[in-house]
Amino acid sequence: MMSSIPSKATPLLSIVDLKIHFTMVDREVVHGISFDIFSKEVVALIGESGSGKSVTALSVTRLLPPREARVSGTIAFQGKNLLNIPRKELTAIRGRKVAYIFQEPGASLNPSLTIGYQMSEIIRHLPKKKRIQHIYNRLKDVGIMDTERCYRSYPHQLSGGMQQRVMIAMAILQEPDLLIADEPTTALDVTLQKQILDLLKSLQQQCGFAILMITHNLLLVSHFANRILVMFRGNIVESGETRALLQEQKHPYTKALFQCIPRFRHKHQTLNPIDYAELGIV
Ligand SMILES: Nc1ncnc2c1ncn2[C@@H]1O[C@H](COP(=O)(O)OP(=O)(O)OP(=O)(O)O)[C@@H](O)[C@H]1O
Numbered sequence: 001m002m003s004s005i006p007s008k009a010t011p012l013l014s015i016v017d018l019k020i021h022f023t024m025v026d027r028e029v030v031h032g033i034s035f036d037i038f039s040k041e042v043v044a045l046i047g048e049s050g051s052g053k054s055v056t057a058l059s060v061t062r063l064l065p066p067r068e069a070r071v072s073g074t075i076a077f078q079g080k081n082l083l084n085i086p087r088k089e090l091t092a093i094r095g096r097k098v099a100y101i102f103q104e105p106g107a108s109l110n111p112s113l114t115i116g117y118q119m120s121e122i123i124r125h126l127p128k129k130k131r132i133q134h135i136y137n138r139l140k141d142v143g144i145m146d147t148e149r150c151y152r153s154y155p156h157q158l159s160g161g162m163q164q165r166v167m168i169a170m171a172i173l174q175e176p177d178l179l180i181a182d183e184p185t186t187a188l189d190v191t192l193q194k195q196i197l198d199l200l201k202s203l204q205q206q207c208g209f210a211i212l213m214i215t216h217n218l219l220l221v222s223h224f225a226n227r228i229l230v231m232f233r234g235n236i237v238e239s240g241e242t243r244a245l246l247q248e249q250k251h252p253y254t255k256a257l258f259q260c261i262p263r264f265r266h267k268h269q270t271l272n273p274i275d276y277a278e279l280g281i282v
């Protein structure tokens with residue numbers, strides 16, 4: 001088994017001065033953020049709704065439509081700036097080296113094609129027998145035991161939890177180096193959320209990929225991430241090792257955010273809502 005200790009040599013992904021501007025509404029929503037992700041690291045990206053987490057995630061492999069969004073800065077992945085490599089080269093990285101899992105598995109799966117067909121499409125370069133074996137193995141990795149039945153199923157025949165497992169199996173099909181998960185458990189009930197996160201963590205340790213995890217669930221983050229980045233209104237306002245950040249938050253937004261979690265408050269303290277006036281926001 002591979003070690004889960006992050007290697008601190010050179011970053012796997014290094015984002016420098018990333019700006020995202022939506023041209024139609026003439027609005028910059030990400031204002032020059034910078035962060036690194038090292039190989040085998042689990043990094044959580046948290047922050048309030050609309051702060052720019054999803055657009056940041058999408059911009060990593062240029063998934064924002066160029067007509068709508070102007071993206072500038074540097075997104076260096078394994079030494080290549082993904083913002084200016086040819087589209088063909090980018091397609092080879094997207095899905096293969098950088099894979100995504102989104103919130104709604106139902107929306108990412110094609111309802112008219114079987115799971116097996118959709119998974120086969122991703123690795124159609126392999127011979128048929130090898131392909132099927134590979135798919136069965138990945139389905140087993142995500143805890144699906146009746147692999148043949150799942151292979152033959154259409155998405156609507158599977159539960160939400162099963163669909164999200166299939167999405168994870170698809171994401172790891174080509175052994176990515178970085179998995180970007182945008183609220184992968186939000187659509188699931190609480191017990192399933194924990195199961196899916198435990199699954200991601202064990203796969204990450206077994207396969208050794210890095211994870212950028214976007215989530216609102218701070219309790220799960222604390223069990224899961226090596227490092228936390230906090231976004232607020234298009235900026236990263238705070239970042240640090242999970243344990244250190246849980247003990248002490250410097251930015252008032254982060255402080256307010258962590259105070260909302262009962263576990264991180266003192267026993268007799270009352271719940272303090274986020275005071276936007278204190279943050280200078282009216
Ligand atoms: N296609 C678009 N055109 C114009 N503005 C957009 C577009 N997509 C996103 N935005 C705006 O960019 C900002 C950041 O959105 P984003 O989806 O990244 O937020 P988020 O942090 O992921 O929020 P949530 O936690 O609710 O998912 C928001 O103000 C959003 O309205």
Ligand SMILES: [Mg+2]
Pocket residue numbers: 053054055182
């Ligand atoms: Mg989002």
